[in-house]
Structures are given as C-alpha cells and as structure tokens.
Amino acid sequence: MRKLKILMATVLAIGLFSCTKTDEPTGAAKLKAEHTRNEAADFALEDANGQTLKLSDLRGKVVLLNFWATWCGPCKVEIPWFIEMEREFKDQGFAVVGVSMDEDGWKAVKPFMQDMKVNYRMVLGTEEMAQLYGGVEALPTSYVLDRNGKVASVHMGIVSRKVFEEEIRALLEAKATAAAADVDSAPLPVGMVAAGAN
DSSP, rough: HHHHHHHHHHHHHHHHHTTTTTTOOOOOOOOOOGGOOOBOOEEEEEESSEEEGGGGTTTSSSEEEEETTTTHHHHHHHHHHHHHHHHHHHGEEEEEEEOOOTTTTHHHHHHHHHHTOOOOOOOOHHHHHHHHHTTOOSSSEEEEOTTTSSEEEESSOOOOHHHHHHHHHHHSSSSOOOOOGOSSSOOOOOOOOOOTTT
C-alpha cells in the first residue's frame, strides 16, 4: 500500500490540472473491440452493508468498477459523477462498484460514503484483488465492463465525465452475447478473492 501511495502522489500532481478543468474532455471514449476484451477477474467481498458482492453476479449489466481512496483528490472529483450515473442508468442495466483501497478500511470509508451520499455498492479492495487487476498502480483506476463481464475500457487517472457516459451508453445499447460462444477471445484467468479477505 505504501508503494501505491507514492505512485498516487505522482498521479495526483499530474491529475490536479485535470481536476481544475473537469467540464472539459481529457480524453476520448475508446472501447476495445469485442473480440479483444478479456474477462474481468471475479471477486466476492463484503459491501458496506455486510452483504457479499460477487462481481460475476452482475453479468448482464454494464459495470463501472472504480478503484479509489478517500485521500485521493481526483477520486473525489469522479465520485459525484458516478453517483449521478448510477441514478441515471441503473434501470437500464448499469451498476457502479466502488473498490476502496484505504488502509483504514470501513473506518475511513463509511463516513465518507455518508458525507458524499454514495448510492452505489462499495467494497474494500485487497492487495490480492489489486494484483488480479494488474496491480492497480494509480488511483483512480476505472474498468468499464460490458454485459458479458469483459473489460471494454480501462482508465488510469482521471478522465472526463463525457468519456464515461459515452462508453456506458454505447455498451448499454449493445446486446449481451453468450460469453461461452466467444471462442476467438483469450480471457485472462479469472481469480477469486474470498469474502472477508480484508
């Protein structure tokens, strides 16, 4: 976690400029072609209400998986967007899942969630889980998953709200296909992080 905070300091220094211009696009929506998408690593972790959240149970929905922390400045810029996106797109088959990388766990996260009025599910990330997602070397890092549980885009650092919305809308419009029938793709091995691992 110490390494993550050091890397975050560098990203924060770069990201602060982006934070001051949050209404302006800082990138473009770039969804991976369907046949190149890898399956997102599965996990089962307890959410803020003590219920187990299993990523694979969200198959059929477009998911925005956001790694963040309460001490991360750019993360605080994105979270209100995610709250509004959860409200706007939830009934269309969309879900935001927050993965907090805070060392203080729920002690830091629950008051933050209450203050921000977070309306989406939150879990505590672990080092093991972060490794399943390539190490998560900077915060925020967001993975946008298609309805088949495959990674359609990855955003390391802050990007514009417009980019997220364009990607989400495009994926919501796409029909889910049978993942088992996709023999051309070579998904990464699906790992599993047990509930209560942290």
